Amino acid sequence: MIRLSKLTDYAIVVLSEMARQVGTVHTVAHLADRSGVPAPTVAKLMKAMTPAGLTTSQRGAAGGYALSRPADAISIAEIITALDGPIALTACVDGADSQCGVEQLCPMRGGWEKVNRAIRSALEEVTLADMMAPVTFPAPAAAPNSTAAQPARPAH
Amino acid sequence: MIRLSKLTDYAIVVLSEMARQVGTVHTVAHLADRSGVPAPTVAKLMKAMTPAGLTTSQRGAAGGYALSRPADAISIAEIITALDGPIALTACVDGADSQCGVEQLCPMRGGWEKVNRAIRSALEEVTLADMMAPVTFPAPAAAPNSTAAQPARPAH
DNA sequence: AGCAATCAGGACTAAATTGGTCCTGTATTC
């Protein structure tokens, strides 16, 4: 299966935790505590998110991190890109060494681009808000039709 | 970046090699030779492709492998699925253990499904034929404009 | 028959990635 790094998974948990209170600063300790993700890992996450422009940081005593935009303006693609680099389905994309041993490989590189574009746009259309809002079970009284769609899969 | 296993990459090279002559049987040695992929690896690939129904095998002296369908009827999604398992962007999909430590993670699992579906369908629309056809250089006498298109990126 | 070729199906080793931790430095508030 195509693996999404676990870090990205955590990032979404942490970011959505922050999304609860936009504009508030959250310390690493605070976020770790409320998300269940170990603190050093949260720190690592944020160190990637901030340069990428997804969060803003405030140093010093009353410092911390805050989302730089509302959750519905942050796409999953951005989060993945911030952590795992450019979204692409191949091993040799970053133009590192031109020789990939298996020469016949390269003639068909062009085909991957088509695939990559499709995936990229798919990922750009899903926002952080989409990830938290729709399937939260706030109360037992669910929407009428949602009963048929979701419960098929056991939680995750 | 989202990683596609190198095996899958090889698989496409090897399969497209087979696609040149549909209906012919190709031995592992033969395929290895013409694709540049090491023989044991080719063997491993085929052992995944055949049960998945992408290729047929013939044992014995005059045996070998053959594509079970024409290249334009084989989607990239099938190849990936055969090698890497179901296409999904998350760590805990296969319903293994219900506890993924970080509990807050699961409420948002539903969101991934949306993403996964998008990716899956993107991958289903690209066929093996798409991967080989457009940018093959059959003879040194290449098409006029191909000179400009390809060399831009250093091979791959 | 018997022999050679070829796939089937694992076990196994080695290498590359990834996840996670820690340490030192810098900014900011009180």
Next chain:
DNA sequence: GAATACAGGACCAATTTAGTCCTGATTGCT
């Protein structure tokens, strides 16, 4: 100036992945 937090790395350990090899089973040819 002391305490709090982020910044930015280096670094180690664990998991995954790639790749190799070995022992069958099957088929065609001599």
